[in-house]
Amino acid sequence: xxxxxxxxMTVNLTIDSLQKWHPHTKPLLIAGPCSAETESQxxxxxxxxxxxxxxxxxxxGLWKPRxxxxxxxxxxxxxxxxxxxxxQQFNVKVCTEVATAKHVEVCLKNNxxxxxxxxxxxxxxxxxxxxxxALRGVDIPVLIKNPISDDLDLWIGAIERLNxxxxxxIVAVHRGFFKPAESEFRNAPMWELxxxxxxxxxxxxxxxxPSHITGNPKLLPHIAQKxxxxxxxxxxxxxxxxxKVALSDAAQQITPVQLKKxxxxxxxxxxxxxxxxxxxxxxxxxEQIDILDNEMVDLLARRMxxxxxxxxxxxxxxxxxxxxxxxxxxxQTQSKHGSLVGFDxxxxxxxxxxxxxxxxxxxxxxxxxx
Ligand code: PEP
Ligand code: MN
Numbered sequence: 448x449x450x451x452x453x454x455x456m457t458v459n460l461t462i463d464s465l466q467k468w469h470p471h472t473k474p475l476l477i478a479g480p481c482s483a484e485t486e487s488q489x490x491x492x493x494x495x496x497x498x499x500x501x502x503x504x505x506x507x508g509l510w511k512p513r514x515x516x517x518x519x520x521x522x523x524x525x526x527x528x529x530x531x532x533x534x535q536q537f538n539v540k541v542c543t544e545v546a547t548a549k550h551v552e553v554c555l556k557n558n559x560x561x562x563x564x565x566x567x568x569x570x571x572x573x574x575x576x577x578x579x580x581a582l583r584g585v586d587i588p589v590l591i592k593n594p595i596s597d598d599l600d601l602w603i604g605a606i607e608r609l610n611x612x613x614x615x616x617i618v619a620v621h622r623g624f625f626k627p628a629e630s631e632f633r634n635a636p637m638w639e640l641x642x643x644x645x646x647x648x649x650x651x652x653x654x655x656x657p658s659h660i661t662g663n664p665k666l667l668p669h670i671a672q673k674x675x676x677x678x679x680x681x682x683x684x685x686x687x688x689x690x691k692v693a694l695s696d697a698a699q700q701i702t703p704v705q706l707k708k709x710x711x712x713x714x715x716x717x718x719x720x721x722x723x724x725x726x727x728x729x730x731x732x733x734e735q736i737d738i739l740d741n742e743m744v745d746l747l748a749r750r751m752x753x754x755x756x757x758x759x760x761x762x763x764x765x766x767x768x769x770x771x772x773x774x775x776x777x778x779q780t781q782s783k784h785g786s787l788v789g790f791d792x793x794x795x796x797x798x799x800x801x802x803x804x805x806x807x808x809x810x811x812x813x814x815x816x817x
Contacts, residue, residue, distance in 0.1 A: 460607065463615045465680050469540075473715060474683025476652060477542065477590075478706055479506035479695035480517065480688075483526035486773075491688040493533045495703035499679045500710065504561060505533050505541045506683060510550055511632055511695055512567045519694040534560070543591065546574060546582035555585060566622055566659075569605045570594035581606040587618035592656070597624040597637055599644060606651070619644060619653040620683060621674070623660035626759035633662025633699070634649035636670065637667060638677065645678075654681035658699045667701065672713055684709070747802070754806040758813030768810045774803060 465475065480497055493505055493626060511521035530541040542561035545551045546568045554562055562582075568574045574688045582589070589609050594601040606617055621641040623634025635646055645653060655674030657667050671682055687693045690700035701709070720726070761768060778799055783794035 460610045460651075461615050462610065462617050462648070462651055464650065465618065466595065467788070468616045471681075473680065474713075475677055476500060476503040476710065477506050477681065477683040478503045478686040478703075479541075479686045480804045481508055481658075481678065481700060482511050482694055483507040483509055483522055483529055483543075484694050485522075486529050488688060489526065489529040490532060490536070492686060492703065493537050493539070494684060495688060496706070497539070499703045499707035499796075503539060504538050504713070505530070505537075506543070506563075506685075508544045508695070510544060510546060510584070511783045512544075512546055512565055514567075525552055527553060527559070530559060531557060534558075544568075545578055546579050551578055555587070561588045563620065564592060564605060564609075566592045570596060570598075570601055572601070572604060572608070575605045575608050579612045579614075582609065582611040582614055585614070586616070587614070589614050590618045590620050590654075592620040593624065593640065594623045597635075597640055601638055602640075602644060603647070606648070612641065613698045613750065617651065618680070619648075619651055620656050621653060621660075621679070622656035622683075631666065634660050636660050636673075638673070641679070642677065652680045654678045654683055656683040658683070658685040658696070662699050664699065664701045664705065668709055668712055671709065675713060675715060678718055681756035701710055708763075737788070750802070751809050754809045755813055758810030761810065762814050768807055768814060777803070 452504035465471075467474065478500065480488065480492055489507055492507075496503055496505070507526065509521050509523055509526040509530075511519065513520055527545075530543065533539060533541050542563055543554065545554060545562045546565060551562065564575065568578070569574055591602070591605050591609065594605075602619065606619065609617055615740050619641070621636075623632060624640065626632065626635035626663060637813045641653060641655075644651070655671070657670035657674065660670050660774050661667055667684070671684070674682065682708060685696060685700040686703055686706050687697075687700040688702065690697055690702060758768065779797060781799055782792050782795050786792065
């Protein structure tokens with residue numbers, strides 16, 4: 448697969464489709480506790496998952512990267528044999544997080560089926576490269592979570608590093624991004640970033656981890672449904688036999704029964720429909736959209752012509768470009784106007800900020816013209 452990452456940088460990636468290495472019904476489901484805690488917790492959770500959900504990959508973290516020292520950092524190597532028991536007793540594939548070459552070595556020696564790279568590790572190219580080096584020439588699927596910060600290049604960089612050592616079974620995992628302000632989510636979804644990654648790498652399988660985005664079970668259905676509606680290939684959802692007593696991420700885990708209810712409630716839509724009526728109707732609506740888009744661009748061009756005139760007028764009268772009162776007034780008026788016709792305030796503000804920035808650019812050019 449050849450694609451463009453930055454204008455200056457074309458990269459050759461070879462990535463297998465998910466179907467090729469893991470036949471599954473859509474959505475692919477990865478479920479299991481945040482951390483492996485005890486043998487009975489690992490096995491009971493798997494047993495309940497098997498009872499209520501037919502098709503899933505089992506997850507459990509053995510080495511937990513915790514932000515603060517002194518919190519539960521995982522059971523480590525001790526948990527490997529519990530995961531092997533899950534493989535044998537329930538005939539499911541198991542995956543765990545790796546952050547160092549040593550973790551990779553232990554997993555490979557013990558036939559762990561799938562590895563994942565956590566958000567804190569994706570953020571560090573040295574660690575990603577260390578993991579990649581330990582995987583050179585190995586044929587194992589690797590899930591790559593987005594980095595904590597909203598830096599798409601770091602996410603792409605991790606995918607590249609793994610691919611360059613020969614890993615072709617790669618899945619991107621969208622788990623949300625660090626949020627600077629208070630929000631209803633534990634991590635901001637910033638859907639525009641996974642969408643951008645998808646448009647850069649259309650063949651890269653991508654799943655969503657709503658547990659780490661929401662931080663609580665209440666918002667899980669909404670985020671899970673949204674991920675599927677954005678055509679993601681699957682979901683990773685933290686599931687624990689008894690979430691209340693979980694040693695990590697207790698607030699966001701759900702029970703296998705709750706998971707079954709959640710999965711049953713999701714609407715699985717198709718990417719395409721072969722119905723002729725659907726296609727015709729869609730085509731008609733798209734034509735109307737195209738006409739409006741053209742009109743919108745023409746209108747913006749007319750608006751910019753006025754900005755140019757204003758720029759010239761300000762220049763002749765030696766007046767500054769930015770007129771903060773006027774700008775505030777536009778925002779206020781259009782927010783009000785927008786809300787009357789049903790627009791979200793944030794949408795109107797972002798739209799007008801873009802238009803205003805462009806108008807300033809146009810006026811700056813006029814002002815500085817010799
Ligand atoms: C996890 O999956 O438990 C985990 C630590 O996730 P993240 O790396 O997304 O924080
Ligand atoms: Mn977790």
